[in-house]
Amino acid sequence: MNTRKIKVIKFIVCVIFIFNSIILIADANVKKTYEAYIGGRLVGYTDDKKEFKQIYGEINNEINQRLGIDLVQDKKVKFKVNKDNIDKSSEKSIKKNIKKAINDEVNAKEININDKNYGIVLNEDEAKDVLKDFIIQNVNKFNINLDSTIDTEIKGDIKYLDVKVPVSKINDIDEIVNNMVNDKNIKVKVKVKEEKEVTIEPKTKIKRDDSMYIGKITVKEGEKGSKKVNSEVTYCNGKKINENIISEYVLKEPKDRIEYRGSKTPIGAKVTFLKYPTRGRYITSKFGSRWGRKHNGIDIAGNTGDPVTAAFNGIIKEAGVVSGYGNMIKIKHENGLETLYGHLSSIKVKKGQKIKEGEVIGAVGSTGRSTGPHLHFELRSNGVPINPEAYIKK
Incomplete structure (x- = not known):
């Protein structure tokens, strides 16, 4: 063999050696993924055999510790190179599949x-x-x-x-x-001890003041107090269903709110204190003698259905049909005062009901002894009819 041929052969061998070395190096740098089997069952894919065996051992130990006996024995673990480039399984997935591979009944x-x-x-x-x-x-x-x-x-x-x-x-x-x-x-019931600071609202005391006319009110505001409350509270799924107070301790006493209410009668002083009982302000018949008889109130013009309102705060004393008056309402006020509303087309209150000035109590009508729709309105003091005109606010 001549020298030239020998050199060619050596060159080819060197090229093959270098090429194989490159392949080996490249292969070494690519991390292999393995199929992991337990008892012949595929449980996942891993790139670290040691890590997989550690997970498997931890699961066995966990189960045996929970059982209190050494029931679960290590099954044979096998690995095969994954040729399909399937990604590594998550640790959660591997653990789940390992448990499925353990078929021991307990x-x-x-x-x-x-x-x-x-x-x-x-x-x-x-x-x-x-x-x-x-x-x-x-x-x-x-x-x-x-x-x-x-x-x-x-x-x-x-x-x-x-x-x-x-x-x-x-x-x-x-x-x-x-x-x-x-x-x-x-449903979960939970009983707990609770300690909290609670506001004590001031009480309201009513005091009569004979220097002011009825209907006048002045207020002296009170002050809030506070107390420490110890209680046992029961919750069901977070909702309070019961509270039993064990003890209370006042931290600050409240000061009462005092409401001074006028008690002086306006009758005689001709102080206006009544609100017009209907929107019509035209008086068609005044208080006093009329057709040879005494007219105990005033007649105020209106249309059937017009609202009638309370002229002053009070309590409904009567509400119903009364001879001559037709549908009638009588309101009891302070100091023996009463107001009366007659000939109504409808009544919207009941006997014993508390009423405030300006609240609707009925509607204008022409029931009873009446010549047309209007409101008959009276003011009485201790049962005696008084001319209401002097006491109605203009």
Whole structure:
């Protein structure tokens, strides 16, 4: 073989060596993804065998610790190179699939409330832990102070049913608790101690003042007080349903609001204190002698249905049909004063009803002994009719 051929062969060998080296280096820099199998079952994809085995070991330990016995044994783990470039599985997905691959059956407890299954745990202690955690989360959800809690109660029929299921059917405690917290059908009663400062509103005292005419009022405002209140409060799903006050301590005494009411009669002094009882202000018949008889009031012109209002604050003494007056209302005021409203087309109040000046009590009409629609209006003092014109505000 001549020298030239030898050089060509050496060159080709060098090129092949360099090319293979490049491929090996590139392959080394690409992280492989593996298919992970447990007991022949594909549970996910990983790029770290050691990490996968660690997760698998942690799940086994967790289940065995919850069981209290070494029931779950390590199953054979196998890895195959993933040739389809499938992405690495999430840790959550791997854990879920590992549990599905563990087929060992165990005796467990189903948490059943009001005939609804809320999850399966390994034993009754775990079931009780679920309910404790649920109550704590429920209390926190409604911003109730856990330190002040006296008593808690889940309302309903709570049962722990015996079941035999594969390990994969066992639920995480946190998962069950979260499902229960979001279920509005579960009612939780919580009794707590509460201490709060409460405002004491001032009382109103009524005092008569004979220097002022009736209808006049002056007020001396009071001052609010405060007290410390200790109570036991019961909530159901965050809504207050009962409060039992244990003790109260006054921090600041309130000062009464005093309302001075005039008690001086305006009769004789001719002080105006009555409001016009209807919008018509034209008087068609005055107080005094009329057609050989005494007219005990005044007649005010109006149309049928016009509103009739109370001329002064008082209490309805009579409301009904009275001979001559037709539909009639009589209002009792202070100091023996009364006002009377006759010939009404309708009555809108009842006997014993409190009424304020300006409130509608009936409507203008022509019932009883009447020649046309109008309001017959009277003012009486201790039963004696008085001319109301001098006492009506203009």
